[in-house]
Amino acid sequence: MSTQGIVELTDVHVVHKARSGGLFTRDRVYALTGADLTVHPGETIGVVGESGCGKSTLARVLVGLQRPAAGTVAFEGRDVWSMSGAARREAIGSSIGMVFQDPSTALNRRLPVRRILRDPLDVQRAGTPAEREERVRELIDLVGLPASAADRLPAQLSGGQRQRVAIARALALRPRLLVADEPTSALDVSVRAQILNLLQDLKERFGLAMVFVSHDIQTVRRMSDRVVTMYLGRIVEQAPAGAVPGAARHPYTRALFSATPGLLSPIDPIPLTGPVPSATRPPSGCPFRTRCWKADETCAAEMPAPEENAGGFFRCHHPVLAGATDRELITQTQENS
Ligand SMILES: Nc1ncnc2c1ncn2[C@@H]1O[C@H](COP(=O)(O)OP(=O)(O)OP(=O)(O)O)[C@@H](O)[C@H]1O
Numbered sequence: 001m002s003t004q005g006i007v008e009l010t011d012v013h014v015v016h017k018a019r020s021g022g023l024f025t026r027d028r029v030y031a032l033t034g035a036d037l038t039v040h041p042g043e044t045i046g047v048v049g050e051s052g053c054g055k056s057t058l059a060r061v062l063v064g065l066q067r068p069a070a071g072t073v074a075f076e077g078r079d080v081w082s083m084s085g086a087a088r089r090e091a092i093g094s095s096i097g098m099v100f101q102d103p104s105t106a107l108n109r110r111l112p113v114r115r116i117l118r119d120p121l122d123v124q125r126a127g128t129p130a131e132r133e134e135r136v137r138e139l140i141d142l143v144g145l146p147a148s149a150a151d152r153l154p155a156q157l158s159g160g161q162r163q164r165v166a167i168a169r170a171l172a173l174r175p176r177l178l179v180a181d182e183p184t185s186a187l188d189v190s191v192r193a194q195i196l197n198l199l200q201d202l203k204e205r206f207g208l209a210m211v212f213v214s215h216d217i218q219t220v221r222r223m224s225d226r227v228v229t230m231y232l233g234r235i236v237e238q239a240p241a242g243a244v245p246g247a248a249r250h251p252y253t254r255a256l257f258s259a260t261p262g263l264l265s266p267i268d269p270i271p272l273t274g275p276v277p278s279a280t281r282p283p284s285g286c287p288f289r290t291r292c293w294k295a296d297e298t299c300a301a302e303m304p305a306p307e308e309n310a311g312g313f314f315r316c317h318h319p320v321l322a323g324a325t326d327r328e329l330i331t332q333t334q335e336n337s
Helices: 057-060 087-097 112-124 129-142 146-151 159-171 188-208 218-222 251-258 297-303 326-336
Strands: 005-022 023-039 044-048 071-075 095-099 176-179 210-214 226-231 235-241 307-309 312-314
Touching: 005 057, 005 188, 023 057, 023 235, 057 176, 057 210, 057 226, 087 095, 087 112, 095 159, 112 129, 112 146, 112 159, 112 226, 129 146, 129 159, 159 176, 159 188, 176 188, 188 210, 188 218, 210 218, 226 251, 235 251, 235 297
Parallel strands: 044 210, 044 226, 095 176, 176 210
Antiparallel strands: 005 023, 005 071, 226 235, 235 312, 307 312
């Protein structure tokens, strides 16, 4: 795609101080390493990977909440971390909204919904006070809440209604991109589909781009145009969602997807053996090598360079065959173990 991205990450690294028992230690957590990602107008990117692989960190970098240790984050072509704080907040507020996992903690519990939704409009001085009131009414309607919700406190709403408020707040300033970090995982199973449908409707209605972080691979695949696979702080593959898992070349993407019931032929999943290494001491070379049935000394020596595939890329010295079936992969696994 040649259009300018809404957000563009170039070689972004995030390193945290490690904590143990609430105290900082001398260790470093390599939460994000060398991330390159461009979010184009109108597309949905799904981010998958096991717990702790850096999905939330990536989401926080994309919305300007996390300053990288190195690399650049450009919004609409402008490097946001070289801007003043006020200019950055304005650039972020006008282009990106974020929905967090748990609306109970993301919303100010002392404020009624009307105030929660007015807050971003007041901060950015968006229109006259009367226009802001009108926008609040419009937002409540947009997310399918009754008008009476305006006067309620978050605690007086259900979990699903609270997440609708959080989505309305994220949309208040008419962003071009919505970043949703596990937006349904704190909700009752019965309302998850409604929230996903709402996000999908809003995306289509306003032509929003969306970055969708989830543990639920089926949902990611259904909602997304492009799937980004993360492992231990690295983006190891990007592929068109419709082509995953068949065209995915990274063994980790294949293993993740093969463990999802209903996606591939119903045979044993490709085993992911061994523990996930610590993000404070990632393995040399390819981070996945300690769990990969194809790893050899090359994998220990160097991180694979990105290789183009199906409109995306993968980073692997020994990629799986495009289109290989589960059974072939399992056979490869057995032959190589
Ligand atoms: N503020 C922080 N201080 C120290 N370490 C952190 C901090 N935030 C994240 N980490 C660590 O960075 C790594 C990436 O965390 P992140 O939350 O981005 O992963 P994730 O894939 O979103 O995980 P999950 O799916 O469990 O939410 C993990 O090892 C995590 O423990």
